[in-house]
Amino acid sequence: MKLGKQSISFDTIYLGQAGVAAGPKEKQGPLGSYFDQVYDDLYCGADTWEKAEMQLMRDAIDHCLLKNNIGSGEIDCFVGGDLNNQIIIGSYVMRDYDIPTLGIFGACSTSVEGLIVAAGMIAGGSFHRVIAGTSSHNATSERQFRYPTEYGGQKPDTLTFTSTVAGAVLLTDTPTDLRLSGVTVGKVTDAKLNDPLDLGRAMAPAALSTIAAHFSDFNTKPEDYDLIVTGDLSYFGKDMLVKLFKEINIDIADRYNDCGLLLYDRDKQEVFAGGSGCGCCAAVTYGHLLAKLRDKTYKKILVVATGALLNSIIVAQKETIPGIAHAAIIERSGD
Amino acid sequence: MIFLMAFLIGGAICAVGQIILDVFKLVPIYITSLFVGLGAMFDTFGLYDKLVDISGAGATMPISSFGHSLVHSALEKAEEVGYIGILTGVFNMTAAGIAASIIFAFFISLIFRPKG
Amino acid sequence: MNEEMKSAIEKVKKETKPKRNVLINTAKAFFVGGLICLIAQIIIEILKQQFLLDKEMANSVAIAIMVFLGSLLTGLGIYDKIGQFAGAGTIVPITGFANSMTSAALEAKSEGIILGIFTNMFKIAGSVLVVGIISAFIFGSIRFLLGI
Numbered sequence: 298m299k300l301g302k303q304s305i306s307f308d309t310i311y312l313g314q315a316g317v318a319a320g321p322k323e324k325q326g327p328l329g330s331y332f333d334q335v336y337d338d339l340y341c342g343a344d345t346w347e348k349a350e351m352q353l354m355r356d357a358i359d360h361c362l363l364k365n366n367i368g369s370g371e372i373d374c375f376v377g378g379d380l381n382n383q384i385i386i387g388s389y390v391m392r393d394y395d396i397p398t399l400g401i402f403g404a405c406s407t408s409v410e411g412l413i414v415a416a417g418m419i420a421g422g423s424f425h426r427v428i429a430g431t432s433s434h435n436a437t438s439e440r441q442f443r444y445p446t447e448y449g450g451q452k453p454d455t456l457t458f459t460s461t462v463a464g465a466v467l468l469t470d471t472p473t474d475l476r477l478s479g480v481t482v483g484k485v486t487d488a489k490l491n492d493p494l495d496l497g498r499a500m501a502p503a504a505l506s507t508i509a510a511h512f513s514d515f516n517t518k519p520e521d522y523d524l525i526v527t528g529d530l531s532y533f534g535k536d537m538l539v540k541l542f543k544e545i546n547i548d549i550a551d552r553y554n555d556c557g558l559l560l561y562d563r564d565k566q567e568v569f570a571g572g573s574g575c576g577c578c579a580a581v582t583y584g585h586l587l588a589k590l591r592d593k594t595y596k597k598i599l600v601v602a603t604g605a606l607l608n609s610i611i612v613a614q615k616e617t618i619p620g621i622a623h624a625a626i627i628e629r630s631g632d
Numbered sequence: 633m634i635f636l637m638a639f640l641i642g643g644a645i646c647a648v649g650q651i652i653l654d655v656f657k658l659v660p661i662y663i664t665s666l667f668v669g670l671g672a673m674f675d676t677f678g679l680y681d682k683l684v685d686i687s688g689a690g691a692t693m694p695i696s697s698f699g700h701s702l703v704h705s706a707l708e709k710a711e712e713v714g715y716i717g718i719l720t721g722v723f724n725m726t727a728a729g730i731a732a733s734i735i736f737a738f739f740i741s742l743i744f745r746p747k748g
Numbered sequence: 749m750n751e752e753m754k755s756a757i758e759k760v761k762k763e764t765k766p767k768r769n770v771l772i773n774t775a776k777a778f779f780v781g782g783l784i785c786l787i788a789q790i791i792i793e794i795l796k797q798q799f800l801l802d803k804e805m806a807n808s809v810a811i812a813i814m815v816f817l818g819s820l821l822t823g824l825g826i827y828d829k830i831g832q833f834a835g836a837g838t839i840v841p842i843t844g845f846a847n848s849m850t851s852a853a854l855e856a857k858s859e860g861i862i863l864g865i866f867t868n869m870f871k872i873a874g875s876v877l878v879v880g881i882i883s884a885f886i887f888g889s890i891r892f893l894l895g896i
Contacts, residue, residue: 344858345858347858435748439748444851444872445851445852445856445872446747446748447746447822447827447828447847448831448848448851448852449827449830449839449844449848449851450660450831451831451836451839453766454768484749488757488761490761498764502753502757505753505756505757506749506753509753533764533766537760537761540763544752544755544756545752545753545756634793635786635790638785638786638789639783640782641785642781642784642785642841643777643778643781643782643837644778644782646780646782646834646841647775647777647781649777649781649835649836649839649840650773650774650836650837651770651774652836654768654769654773655770657768660836660839661872661875663839663840664839664840664844664845664875664876665876665879668879672880673883673887676887676896687785688789689788689789690782690789692788692807693784693788693843694781695840695841695842695845698880702880703884703887703888703891706885706888707892710888718888718889718892719885722884722885728808728811729808729815732815733815733845733849734849736820737819737846738853738865738869740819741854741857741865742857742865743823744823745854746825746851746857
């Protein structure tokens with residue numbers, strides 16, 4: 298059912314088990330033990346960076362199928378995307394599965410965009426089991442958006458560090474212990490910031506827009522959620538978002554965190570401002586937060602994946618960097 | 633003495649580059665491009681040559697010396713054969729640096745894999 | 749997005765503008781850049797005294813050696829770590845030029861030798877050559893015409 302201007306509430310969408318595969322830095326981070334498959338080096342046993350990211354995505358899907366105890370033949374659709382040109386990782390991975398596929402792109406907001414599309418397909422009563430997945434890899438991202446990985450340029454502190462991780466979760470209309478009870482679709486928000494080495498702050502206005510719209514559409518406030526988490530605003534973006542909400546007289550500080558800051562230990566690991574990439578929100582949410590909901594630490598959370606919409610050509614043309622954010626409510630069903 | 637000057641002048645040129653990088657929030661390509669151009673400019677009146685005399689590698693190692701060498705050899709040839717010498721002589725002094733860069737980059741990239 | 753949010757964004761944008769540690773970064777760049785030039789100068793003196801090369805030849809050989817070191821450290825995966833510390837201290841010297849070429853070629857290796865290594869080698873370093881030649885042409889022409 299449509300709520301307000303840009304939200305939908307769901308009654309029959311449930312989350313099954315998820316699969317998460319991660320690289321070395323993520324394995325060594327605070328959430329390493331929550332991941333189903335971890336690798337000790339960035340190549341993940343493959344020949345090239347791109348093939349490494351495909352391996353992660355494949356692992357995430359395989360663990361998702363295994364943990365839900367179903368075969369790929371029972372999946373109605375896979376919805377997913379990544380940061381690479383032509384979202385090539387998902388396309389090539391899905392060659393190996395007999396599953397209808399929809400490729401989507403939302404930059405680092407792809408994880409929740411996938412949940413929205415999947416939920417929409419199930420809510421109509423049409424599909425019954427859809428997997429939403431996404432991946433990112435530090436080297437494929439550096440290669441495409443910034444510099445060769447061995448280049449000696451100095452990265453500033455504001456840089457958000459693309460995480461090497463993939464996550465896939467099953468959505469179904471068969472009741473489980475977790476519900477996807479609502480989503481808010483974000484609008485492209487351009488706050489005229491233009492530094493591709495400071496994407497956290499570029500995306501904060503989009504998070505403000507979507508979360509504010511969410512509260513309005515659902516008639517809720519921060520206190521109604523045990524945790525509000527953004528995808529990858531990281532240190533500087535998080536700080537900016539808290540201040541933005543304070544300016545409009547909403548206090549989120551005591552229950553707000555960011556996946557980019559949860560995935561890594563910024564003090565011990567060299568990750569600059571914190572994590573980013575499509576996989577960041579997916580890994581933290583599907584690997585860690587679902588577990589926290591299931592072990593009753595949280596009852597109801599709001600996951601807001603944030604994406605920066607840019608490519609190197611448009612940035613070279615001196616354009617600004619717009620962002621987009623999509624929100625999803627995940628809560629325990631029953632109690 | 634030359635060792636001290638090499639350290640100080642070389643360090644100073646890099647320090648100027650770093651200040652521009654941080655204050656104007658530019659990417660490295662702007663710094664290298666700017667310095668090459670400045671090196672070409674300061675070859676005028678033999679200014680860069682004087683810097684090389686004082687500090688040796690402190691002036692010949694930074695990328696600015698590339699610009700200086702290009703214009704220096706271009707004019708040297710032009711004095712010999714006329715204006716066309718600017719085109720025929722421009723690469724004379726820098727040939728070693730460019731050739732070495734290409735050859736080593738090729739062989740190193742054959743042998744190693746990027747580590748990320 | 750309403751007006752209240754728009755003005756909040758404008759205000760907070762300015763408030764949260766990140767600052768860089770200019771002083772510390774400059775000191776690090778000065779130290780490492782100076783060290784690289786010092787090492788090169790030592791190499792030049794050895795070439796002049798032990799191998800009896802003349803000044804120009806010694807300089808050319810020293811450049812070739814520094815380029816080799818820059819390439820090798822890039823291949824070993826060490827140059828980017830030094831670069832993160834030193835910033836312009838590793839970008840400005842000729843070793844930075846070698847690093848930009850080697851890192852681009854190395855990264856593109858997955859596309860093979862011709863489409864990868866050969867095609868991408870000058871991806872970052874190209875601008876140095878182009879600016880250099882054009883500057884040499886402009887300044888050279890002006891000075892040739894003016895007789896300086």
